[in-house]
Amino acid sequence: MSLSSWKARIEDLLYPRRCPVCDRPVRPFGALVCRDCEAVPEKITGHTCARCGRPVGARGEYCPDCGRIPHAYDRGGAVFSYRSVSAGLYRFKYGGRQEYADWYGHLMALRLRDLVRAGALPRPDFLVPVPLSSRRLKKRGYNQALLLARAMSRETGIPLKTDVLARVRDTLPMKDMPLPDRQKNLERAFIVPGNDVRLKSIMLIDDIYTMGTTVDACAEVLRKAGAQTVCFMALAIGESRLC
Numbered sequence: 001m002s003l004s005s006w007k008a009r010i011e012d013l014l015y016p017r018r019c020p021v022c023d024r025p026v027r028p029f030g031a032l033v034c035r036d037c038e039a040v041p042e043k044i045t046g047h048t049c050a051r052c053g054r055p056v057g058a059r060g061e062y063c064p065d066c067g068r069i070p071h072a073y074d075r076g077g078a079v080f081s082y083r084s085v086s087a088g089l090y091r092f093k094y095g096g097r098q099e100y101a102d103w104y105g106h107l108m109a110l111r112l113r114d115l116v117r118a119g120a121l122p123r124p125d126f127l128v129p130v131p132l133s134s135r136r137l138k139k140r141g142y143n144q145a146l147l148l149a150r151a152m153s154r155e156t157g158i159p160l161k162t163d164v165l166a167r168v169r170d171t172l173p174m175k176d177m178p179l180p181d182r183q184k185n186l187e188r189a190f191i192v193p194g195n196d197v198r199l200k201s202i203m204l205i206d207d208i209y210t211m212g213t214t215v216d217a218c219a220e221v222l223r224k225a226g227a228q229t230v231c232f233m234a235l236a237i238g239e240s241r242l243c
């Protein structure tokens with residue numbers, strides 16, 4: 001065993017990796033998720049909205065939200081419905097469980113591969129994590145979207161770009177905000193500082209997609225800067241709000 005893998009092993013013994021599902025030390029040792037927990041959160045399969053990728057049952061091309069909200073992005077997809085991973089996502093975001101990103105990012109990479117193979121998404125030139133404001137970054141200590149994008153990039157070989165999109169305005173948390181307030185909240189929140197996105201196919205990476213307001217705000221500035229397509233991949237997607 002090499003020195004670095006011994007080091008990783010000792011670190012694992014001192015600070016055991018936690019399971020993204022049950023939050024106990026992962027069994028078997030060395031895995032990203034417990035064997036018994038792996039299949040617990042329900043993954044999105046079957047017929048999905050042609051825009052946002054949320055499950056829509058057998059009927060309909062679009063979910064109720066996408067039927068009514070004009071989106072600036074092209075298409076997107078997610079691994080889980082929000083309900084099935086909300087507890088783990090909360091610990092990942094607010095409880096310092098950064099190691100969850102390895103399993104989450106692995107699943108996002110697999111989902112992306114499947115959706116690209118099925119022709120539902122283009123293979124992107126870059127993965128771009130949705131940036132946090134510097135105030136929130138300072139408070140949380142890390143950007144959960146960046147951790148996911150980094151894990152996906154490692155697995156897919158698609159380059160990660162963190163300097164093509166910046167958040168220049170602090171915004172309010174939007175959990176229970178209605179759509180018009182969400183849009184207003186994100187006005188002029190993002191900028192594209194350079195011209196690296198011209199004619200590129202961009203994939204935005206975020207942890208949760210709710211109504212798409214954040215992804216739309218990012219897509220709008222990326223398109224203005226010349227991006228050819230802007231899609232997204234989220235770990236989890238909420239149910240339609242506009243049913």
Ligand SMILES: [Zn+2]
Binds near residue numbers: 033
């Ligand atoms: Zn577990």
Ligand SMILES: [Zn+2]
Binds near residue numbers: 052054063
């Ligand atoms: Zn939709």
